[in-house]
Amino acid sequence: QVELGESGGGLAQAGDSLRLSCVFYGRTFSSYVMGWFRQAPGKERELVAEITSGGSTGEADSVKGRFTISRDNLGNTVYLQMNSLKPEDTAVYYCAAKHISTSDYNYWGQGTQVTVSS
Numbered sequence: 001q002v003e004l005g006e007s008g009g010g011l012a013q014a015g016d017s018l019r020l021s022c023v024f025y026g027r028t029f030s031s032y033v034m035g036w037f038r039q040a041p042g043k044e045r046e047l048v049a050e051i052t053s054g055g056s057t058g059e060a061d062s063v064k065g066r067f068t069i070s071r072d073n074l075g076n077t078v079y080l081q082m083n084s085l086k087p088e089d090t091a092v093y094y095c096a097a098k099h100i101s102t103s104d105y106n107y108w109g110q111g112t113q114v115t116v117s118s
Contacts, residue, residue, distance in 0.1 A: 063082075092113050
């Protein structure tokens with residue numbers, strides 16, 4: 001069983017930076033693709049960024065150039081560095097994992113709130 005524990009959310013002003021962390025427990029971390037999703041009030045959950053075990057990344061157009069996903073395979077941790085934050089980045093951010101053999105994310109963290117004021 002995989003468990004994910006997020007930290008690092010909070011309050012920020014527009015232009016500030018925050019870093020989210022997610023610790024992975026229970027299985028072989030390097031066998032999983034890791035992702036960060038977010039859900040704003042009244043909106044559907046959306047993929048923000050994801051990273052393969054080898055370090056290949058993909059980001060949503062809305063965060064390209066501002067957010068960076070990375071992972072530490074020795075420390076079983078994935079990070080989301082968020083720079084130049086905007087009020088529209090306000091959401092609950094979720095860490096997620098999927099095994100390299102599957103197509104859907106099926107393990108989720110509890111979520112961490114990020115609120116950006118103008």
